[in-house]
Structures are given as C-alpha cells and as structure tokens.
Amino acid sequence: MTALVRSWQAYRAISGAWVRAAMAYRASFVALALGQVLTSGADFIAIVLMFASIDTLGGFGLGEIALLYGLTGLGLGIADLVAGSTEQLGRRVRDGSLDTMLVRPVPALVQVAADQFALRRIGRISQATVVLGWALLHVDIDWNLTRAALLVTTIGSGAVIYLSIYVLGAAFQFVAGDAAEVQNAFTYGGVTLTQYPLTIYPVEVVRAVTFLLPLAFVNWYPALHLLGRDDPLGLPGWVQAASPLAALALAAVAGVAWRGGVRRYRSTGS
Amino acid sequence: MAADEPAIEVVDVHRTFDVRRRAGRLRRTRQVVRAVDGLSFDVARGEMVGLLGPNGAGKSTTVKMLTGILVPTSGALRVVGLDPAAARTRLARRIGVVFGQRSGLWWDLPLRDSFALLRRIYDVPADRHAAALAEFVELLELGELMDIPVRALSLGQRMRGEIAAALLHEPELLYLDEPTIGLDVVSKGRLRDFLRTINVERGTTVVLTTHDLGDVERLCRRVLVVDHGRLVFDGSLDALRRLDGTTRTVVVDLATSSPQVEVAGAVVTRVDGPRQWLSLPSGASAAPVVAQLAAAYDVVDLAIQEPAIEDVVARLYQRG
Known part of the structure; x- marks a missing residue:
C-alpha cells in the first residue's frame, strides 16, 4: 500500500x-485549452449539422447520440489528462531518458505518465462534460438510484478502459519503437467509433469492440440500459452493467503488457 | 550490512546483445555481440575509481547493470549488498547516477523545482533535504542558477545541477558517466574539487567513467580499464604507467644544435635544433641518463616527462 501512496x-x-510551469504562461495555457475544446468539439458540431437533414441515425436521436458522445469523450478526456504523456515512450527509449526514470525509486510508468502533464487537456474534458450535460437534459431516462450509479461507474470505467489502451500502446512501443500513431489509432480512433450508435456498424465490429477490445463498455452497453433500448447482439442484461469488469480486465492485461515491455527493455537494452 | 562489505562486487558477469541487421529486403541476420564478457572486480566503500575504456568497450553496459537497468546474461552483481536487477527500486534510494548525455533534471523547470521534485520522488524528509541542498548549493555555486529553467543553463552549470540532483538523497554510491565532457578548464577544476570533497568528507563511493584522463589523474587512485568487455587492467595510476612497453621521456636543451646525443640506457627519438627527446623504459631510473648527459654535453635545460596516460591506455587497448 505504501508503494501506491508513494x-x-x-x-x-x-x-x-x-501545471505550475504552464501557469507561468497563463494566456498561452488558456489558448491551448480553448483550442482543445474547439478541435474535440468540431466532430460534435458535425453531428448536429447532420441532424439538420436527418431525424435519427441508426435508430438513435440527437440527444441519445449526445449521451454516447459525452460518455466516450469524457472517458478519453480523463485518460488523456492522466496518461496522455505515455505517447512519448518511444522517444524516451530512443533518447535514453527512460534510463533516468529507471534509476529512481518510483515506478517508471508513473513517471512517464506524469512527466509533461498537460492541464490544457481539460479542454476535451470540459467539452465532453457540456455535451453530456446537454444530453441528460434532452433524453428521456427513467432515473433511479441504480441508473444514477450506472452513469457514474460508466464514466470511471470508460476512463480506465482508455487509460489501459494508453498503457497498452506505450508497452507496444517497447517492441515497435515509435508507434505513437498506433496508440492514437485506438484512443482517438476508439472515441470516433464509439461516438455513434453501434447499430450503424456491421455486427463484426460490434463483436470486436465487445469481446476483443472492450470499447463498447465505455458507453454503448450502459447507455442501452439508461435509454431502455434493446441490445442488437442480444447479450444477457447484466452485460449492460459490466463496464467495471471489462475495465478491470483490460487494466490487468495492460499491466501485464507494461511489465513485459519493461522486462524486455531491461533484458535487450533497447 | 557489514561495514567491510564492498560497495560493488562483480563476479564473472557476461552480457550479450542480439543485434539484428537488415540483409536484403526481408532477410535479417542475427549477430550476438558480447558487450561484457567475463568481468570481475570489487570496489571498496569510500573508494574513488575510474572506469576507462574506448567506445563500445562495455563501460555503459556495466554501469547499466550496476544500477539495475539492465539484467546481466550471467554472473553475479552486488551493489551495497543488493542484487541490482532484482532490487532496482530499493537500490535506487541508495545510489546516485549521472548519465553524461541524458539529464536527470526536468528540462523546462527551474533547477529549484527539479530539486523539490526529487525530494518528493525520493521521499527525503524536508529538513534533511534542506540541509543537503544548502550544502550542495554552496559547494557547487548554484545559488544564482536556482530559478533558471534547466534548458537555459550552460553545459557546466547544468552538470553541477545534475550532480547535486544525484546526491540530494545522500546516496552511498555515486556513478558518474563522463561528468566533465565538454566543460572548460575552470568548470572541470571546480567539479573535480567538489567530487573529492564528497568522497573524503561524506565517504561516498564514486565510480567514474570517462574519456578525460585528467579526471582520472586528479581524482582516482585506482583505475579499471575495460576493453572488449573484459578487464585489462586493475591497479593504481603509477602501476598503469609502469606497464611494459611504456616509456618516459627526457627532454634536453643543449647549448647548440648538435647531432644526436649518445647515452647508455636511452634512445633519441626526436631532434629539433638544440632540443632532443630521449626515450627510456618507464621502469628505469632517469638518474644515470641525466648524469651522462650532464657529463658529456653542454646542457642548458632538462625535463623528464612521465608517459602520457592516454598513450598507456591506448597501448593497453591495442594489446587487448
């Protein structure tokens, strides 16, 4: 436990x-954070514009899609804030700065994630929060305690799922050198995929993001429950509450992969 | 841990690397490189040791294994009583490392913030940290640099910062990789004084890898020379100088330009006007040569040069 606290x-x-270093240039910080709000908000504006000529997409209305969008955006936003710096791992291996971390008494993953922490990434978090708030006002949810708890655990699970993808991507960079692009494909790619109802995709895609890389647990299954919708895959009802399990499973896989990466680095020297 | 236990024990350590090279479009050849090939040595507590060797001799690999970053292929290492690979994080609290080419500081943060961060990372009590910091700031003259971001420091200033950073948690053992590379003469001198001080006053064991033999001559009583992953020399600098095949030089200025002098026990290697260079084996005494010169020739001035340590080491590499 003390190791965790440390x-x-x-x-x-x-x-x-x-954060203190960034705050020394407050105006630049504000500009960068606003820039993040705009870039991450652009695709939502595209969805809104699309709804000028359609009423539903894959059977889902704008409010419902905003719920999906907000949940996945918030999950990625939190993970990006906490561990977006792990993208740098390939560079750290190449320039040797990982070595300086390995001779310090704190896990290298903690140092890699915390180094160059960019508070401007709250831009994405705030944008997703606004969309989620707007969605909750515009969709018809039969609120009770279970559903409220489901909403909260979904946000947490989504963050852990994206965090695990960041860590998996970083672990992959031990093998593949500079593979930050691969990492991006799964993080930003994942958020783009899951901001639409999965009903618009072929069933193979839905299966893949359920059983292979559990992105559907970031928003899709819990949203089905919140909105009282039927699951097109026809999976048992408990699946819609299983996001924390999916998150823990992926986190465990990511932990093993990271350890494997460090072990490989320490035994091959590259 | 027993006080007489060595700071470092290395027993028959090997480290090989698989190097893959492209050979054609898809084919790759694998080659096994023996970076460290049966290395054994001890370093006692409180020693200051120079680790020398040409590029690719296995110095960095050795230091990486001693810090626990790299796992040895075979053999046993103990550093302050711990197995570095297995107890890397525990060992980290007890050693300090300065990698010459990589910074242990935060590039965009002021020096002061880097030091404050290291206190939290190493979990050093605030009062101990403050005391150590005050001492290092004074000895390394860092006072005026504390609020400057590391990237804006000169190389010499940064290196002083790096060394303070490596010592703030008061390690028993300090590894320095090329600490004076690229520094001017004044900065080098200052840094060497500081290293001597912490070695003598704090009893910190220091292992120095360097190409700068000036560092070694001024700091290390003991030298380890590594080549092709093996230890080719372990001993004092004097012993290194007296190795077979090395020579001392007598430089003599005569009153007038003359033909080569003839002296038993020495050979003339160079003549430049009235100045002549005589070479004699480094084990031999220079006294008879000097006496003969003074008796037979009109000597204006005379100097004896010890073998340049560079030459001695270079010869060692050739033999290895």
Missing part, C-alpha cells in the same frame, strides 16, 4: 510542477 505522491508532485 506513487501517487510522486505523480502529484511531478504533474503539479508541470
């Missing part, structure tokens, strides 16, 4: 230093 303290210290 890691957390180190994470806070390192990220805090980067």
Whole structure:
C-alpha cells in the first residue's frame, strides 16, 4: 500500500510542477485549452449539422447520440489528462531518458505518465462534460438510484478502459519503437467509433469492440440500459452493467503488457 | 550490512546483445555481440575509481547493470549488498547516477523545482533535504542558477545541477558517466574539487567513467580499464604507467644544435635544433641518463616527462 501512496505522491508532485510551469504562461495555457475544446468539439458540431437533414441515425436521436458522445469523450478526456504523456515512450527509449526514470525509486510508468502533464487537456474534458450535460437534459431516462450509479461507474470505467489502451500502446512501443500513431489509432480512433450508435456498424465490429477490445463498455452497453433500448447482439442484461469488469480486465492485461515491455527493455537494452 | 562489505562486487558477469541487421529486403541476420564478457572486480566503500575504456568497450553496459537497468546474461552483481536487477527500486534510494548525455533534471523547470521534485520522488524528509541542498548549493555555486529553467543553463552549470540532483538523497554510491565532457578548464577544476570533497568528507563511493584522463589523474587512485568487455587492467595510476612497453621521456636543451646525443640506457627519438627527446623504459631510473648527459654535453635545460596516460591506455587497448 505504501508503494501506491508513494506513487501517487510522486505523480502529484511531478504533474503539479508541470501545471505550475504552464501557469507561468497563463494566456498561452488558456489558448491551448480553448483550442482543445474547439478541435474535440468540431466532430460534435458535425453531428448536429447532420441532424439538420436527418431525424435519427441508426435508430438513435440527437440527444441519445449526445449521451454516447459525452460518455466516450469524457472517458478519453480523463485518460488523456492522466496518461496522455505515455505517447512519448518511444522517444524516451530512443533518447535514453527512460534510463533516468529507471534509476529512481518510483515506478517508471508513473513517471512517464506524469512527466509533461498537460492541464490544457481539460479542454476535451470540459467539452465532453457540456455535451453530456446537454444530453441528460434532452433524453428521456427513467432515473433511479441504480441508473444514477450506472452513469457514474460508466464514466470511471470508460476512463480506465482508455487509460489501459494508453498503457497498452506505450508497452507496444517497447517492441515497435515509435508507434505513437498506433496508440492514437485506438484512443482517438476508439472515441470516433464509439461516438455513434453501434447499430450503424456491421455486427463484426460490434463483436470486436465487445469481446476483443472492450470499447463498447465505455458507453454503448450502459447507455442501452439508461435509454431502455434493446441490445442488437442480444447479450444477457447484466452485460449492460459490466463496464467495471471489462475495465478491470483490460487494466490487468495492460499491466501485464507494461511489465513485459519493461522486462524486455531491461533484458535487450533497447 | 557489514561495514567491510564492498560497495560493488562483480563476479564473472557476461552480457550479450542480439543485434539484428537488415540483409536484403526481408532477410535479417542475427549477430550476438558480447558487450561484457567475463568481468570481475570489487570496489571498496569510500573508494574513488575510474572506469576507462574506448567506445563500445562495455563501460555503459556495466554501469547499466550496476544500477539495475539492465539484467546481466550471467554472473553475479552486488551493489551495497543488493542484487541490482532484482532490487532496482530499493537500490535506487541508495545510489546516485549521472548519465553524461541524458539529464536527470526536468528540462523546462527551474533547477529549484527539479530539486523539490526529487525530494518528493525520493521521499527525503524536508529538513534533511534542506540541509543537503544548502550544502550542495554552496559547494557547487548554484545559488544564482536556482530559478533558471534547466534548458537555459550552460553545459557546466547544468552538470553541477545534475550532480547535486544525484546526491540530494545522500546516496552511498555515486556513478558518474563522463561528468566533465565538454566543460572548460575552470568548470572541470571546480567539479573535480567538489567530487573529492564528497568522497573524503561524506565517504561516498564514486565510480567514474570517462574519456578525460585528467579526471582520472586528479581524482582516482585506482583505475579499471575495460576493453572488449573484459578487464585489462586493475591497479593504481603509477602501476598503469609502469606497464611494459611504456616509456618516459627526457627532454634536453643543449647549448647548440648538435647531432644526436649518445647515452647508455636511452634512445633519441626526436631532434629539433638544440632540443632532443630521449626515450627510456618507464621502469628505469632517469638518474644515470641525466648524469651522462650532464657529463658529456653542454646542457642548458632538462625535463623528464612521465608517459602520457592516454598513450598507456591506448597501448593497453591495442594489446587487448
């Protein structure tokens, strides 16, 4: 437990230093954060414009799609804020800065994630929060305690699923050198895929993001429950509450992959 | 841990790397490179040791194994009583490392923030940290640099910062990789003084890898020379100088330009006007040569040069 507490303290210290450094240039920080709001918001504006000429997409209305969009955007936003810096791993291996982290008494993953912590990434979080808030006002959800809890755990699980993808991508870079693009394909690609109702995709895609890389648990299954919709795959009802399980499973896989990556690095020297 | 236990024990350590090379469009050839090939040595607590060797001799690989970054292929290592590969994080609290080419500081943060971060990372009590920091700031003259981002520091300033950073958690053992590379003479001197101080006053064991033999001559009583992953020399600098095949030089200025002098026990290697260079085996005494010169020739001035340590080491590499 003390190791966890220490890691957390180190994470806070390192990220805090980067926040202070960024705040020295407040105007530039505000501009960058706003820029993130705009770039991540552009695809939602595209969806809104699309709904000027259609009423439903894949059987879902604008409010419902906004719910899907908000949930997945928030999940990615949190993960990106916490661990977006892991993209840099390939460079760290190449320039040797990973070595300086490996001789410090804090897990290298914590240092890689905290280093160059960019608070401007709250841009995406705030944009997704606004869309999610708007969605909750415009969809018809029969609220009770279970559904409220489901909403909260979904956001947490979504963040953990995207976090795990960041870590998996970083672990992959131990093998493939600079594969930040591959990592992006799954993080940004995943968010683009899941911001639409999965009914618009072939069933193979839905199966893949259910059983292979559990992106559908970021928003799709819990949203089906919240909206009282039928599951097109016809999976049992508990699946719609299984996001935390999917998140934990993927996190475990990511943890093993990261350890494997570090072990490989330490035994091959590259 | 027993006080007489060595700071470092290396027993028959090997480290091989698989190097893959492209050979044609899809084919690749694999080649096994023996970076460290049966290395054994001990370093006692409180020693200051120079680790020398040409590029690719296995110095960095050795240091990486001693810090636990790299796992050895075979053999045993113990550093302050720990197995570095297995106890890397525990070992990290007890050693300090300065990699010459990579910064242990945060490039975009002021020096002060880097030091504050290291306190949190190493979990050093605030009062101990403050005391150590005050001492290093004074000894390394960092006072005026504390609020400057690391990227804006000169190389010499940065290196002083790096060394302070590596020592703030008061490690028992300090590894320095090329600490004076690219520094001017004044900065080099200052850094060497500082290293001597922490070695003597704090008893910190120091292992120095360097190409700068000036560092070694001024700092290290003991030298380890590595070549092709093996230890080719372990001993004092004097012993290194007296190795077979190395020579001392007597430089003599005569009153007038003359033909080559003839002296038993030495050979003239160069003549330039009235100045002549005589070479004699480094084990031999220069006294008889000097006496003969003074008796037979009109000597204006005379100097004895010890073999340049560069030459000695270069000869070692050739033999290895």
